[in-house]
Amino acid sequence: MNFSVVIPLYNKLHYVRSAVRSVLAQTIAPLEVIVVDDGSTDGSAEAVASMGDPRVRLVRQPNAGVSAARNRGIELARGDWVAFLDADDWYHPEMLAALAQAHQACPDADMLGAGFRTIPPAFGADPEAWPVAESFYEVEVVDDLRVRWMKTAPFCTSSVAIRTDLLRRIQPCFVTGEHHGEDLDLWFRVGDMARVAVVNAPFAAVRVLPDSLSTRNARHTMPAFLQRMQQRALSGEIPAKHRRSALWFVGQMHVTLARDALDAGDRKLALRWLAGGRRVALTRRWALTALMALFMPTHVAGSWQRWRLRSAEAFSPEGPSQ
Structure with missing residues (x-):
C-alpha cells in the first residue's frame, strides 16, 4: 500500500x-x-x-x-x-x-x-x-x-x-x-x-493552544454537520443499522452544548439544548446536566464544569440502546 x-x-x-x-x-x-x-x-x-x-x-x-x-x-x-x-x-x-x-x-x-x-x-x-x-x-x-x-x-x-x-x-x-x-x-x-x-x-x-476556558462562548445554534446528521438519519439516508446511534449521537451533542452553556452562565440556553436532546433524556449524563441547570446556582455549575474540564473527566455516556 x-x-x-x-x-x-x-x-x-x-x-x-x-x-x-x-x-x-x-x-x-x-x-x-x-x-x-x-x-x-x-x-x-x-x-x-x-x-x-x-x-x-x-x-x-x-x-x-x-x-x-x-x-x-x-x-x-x-x-x-x-x-x-x-x-x-x-x-x-x-x-x-x-x-x-x-x-x-x-x-x-x-x-x-x-x-x-x-x-x-x-x-x-x-x-x-x-x-x-x-x-x-x-x-x-x-x-x-x-x-x-x-x-x-x-x-x-x-x-x-x-x-x-x-x-x-x-x-x-x-x-x-x-x-x-x-x-x-x-x-x-x-x-x-x-x-x-x-x-x-x-x-x-x-x-494545542493554552487552555482558554475563560473565553469559552456558548453556542446558540447546532453545528451544521450535526443538523445534516439528524436529517440524514430521519430521512433514511443513513443505513438502518446506524440510524439509532446517529440520533443518539446528536442527542449527546445537545447535552455537551448544554454543559457549555452552563459553563458560560446561560441557564436558559442550557435548558433549551437539553430539550432538543430529549432522545437521550433517560441517560445519566442528560439527567445530571438537567439537575445542574434546574437547581444548581449558575456560578456553582460553571465552577463545577470548569473543574470537570480541567481534570479531564472522561464522560462515558450510555449507549444508544438506553
Missing part, C-alpha cells in the same frame, strides 16, 4: 516545515506529500518550496478554506490511500507503519486510524519522537464509529487515512465554507459505508 499525505496550509510558517519533515522521515516512505497552500500571506508556501524534496508537491490556490484545500489534495492524490495532516501537527516516524499495520489486521477496512497526543505550540521545534516499545499494537475494528467516538476519540484529522477511490466517489468530501466539524462530518459518513480499523496507540502529535 502507498500513501499520499495531504497537508492544507494557511499561514503556518512556524510549523509547516516541521509537519512536512515528519512525513518525509517516515519508516514507510510516503508516495508524495501534497501541500495545498490556501492563499497564505506569511511566507508559508515559500518555506515549503525551499525544502527542495521531489516528493513534496506544493499547490497554490486563492483562499477558499480548509475544506476546499483538502478536497483539492484528494483530487491530486496518486496514492492508494490519502492520509491527512494539519500543517501545525506532526507525525511520529512510525505513523504510516501503524496505519499499514491496521490495514494488515483488517484488509477490508476503508478507513484507518491511530491514536494521538497533544503537545504545546513550540514555534518551529520538531517534537521528540516518543518511545515505541511494541512492534505490534492492538488493532480495533470499529463497528459503530459514533458510539466509539463518545467513549474517546479513536483518531484525529492528523492520524487518519481513507482509500483514495472511496474519497473520489463522494467528492466533495469536506463541506466547503465550514470550519467546525467538517472533518467529523466526513469520518462519520465514511464510517456509515465502510469498515474502520484503528491502532490504539498514539502516533500523531497535535499542537
Whole structure:
C-alpha cells in the first residue's frame, strides 16, 4: 500500500516545515506529500518550496478554506490511500507503519486510524519522537464509529487515512465554507459505508493552544454537520443499522452544548439544548446536566464544569440502546 499525505496550509510558517519533515522521515516512505497552500500571506508556501524534496508537491490556490484545500489534495492524490495532516501537527516516524499495520489486521477496512497526543505550540521545534516499545499494537475494528467516538476519540484529522477511490466517489468530501466539524462530518459518513480499523496507540502529535476556558462562548445554534446528521438519519439516508446511534449521537451533542452553556452562565440556553436532546433524556449524563441547570446556582455549575474540564473527566455516556 502507498500513501499520499495531504497537508492544507494557511499561514503556518512556524510549523509547516516541521509537519512536512515528519512525513518525509517516515519508516514507510510516503508516495508524495501534497501541500495545498490556501492563499497564505506569511511566507508559508515559500518555506515549503525551499525544502527542495521531489516528493513534496506544493499547490497554490486563492483562499477558499480548509475544506476546499483538502478536497483539492484528494483530487491530486496518486496514492492508494490519502492520509491527512494539519500543517501545525506532526507525525511520529512510525505513523504510516501503524496505519499499514491496521490495514494488515483488517484488509477490508476503508478507513484507518491511530491514536494521538497533544503537545504545546513550540514555534518551529520538531517534537521528540516518543518511545515505541511494541512492534505490534492492538488493532480495533470499529463497528459503530459514533458510539466509539463518545467513549474517546479513536483518531484525529492528523492520524487518519481513507482509500483514495472511496474519497473520489463522494467528492466533495469536506463541506466547503465550514470550519467546525467538517472533518467529523466526513469520518462519520465514511464510517456509515465502510469498515474502520484503528491502532490504539498514539502516533500523531497535535499542537494545542493554552487552555482558554475563560473565553469559552456558548453556542446558540447546532453545528451544521450535526443538523445534516439528524436529517440524514430521519430521512433514511443513513443505513438502518446506524440510524439509532446517529440520533443518539446528536442527542449527546445537545447535552455537551448544554454543559457549555452552563459553563458560560446561560441557564436558559442550557435548558433549551437539553430539550432538543430529549432522545437521550433517560441517560445519566442528560439527567445530571438537567439537575445542574434546574437547581444548581449558575456560578456553582460553571465552577463545577470548569473543574470537570480541567481534570479531564472522561464522560462515558450510555449507549444508544438506553
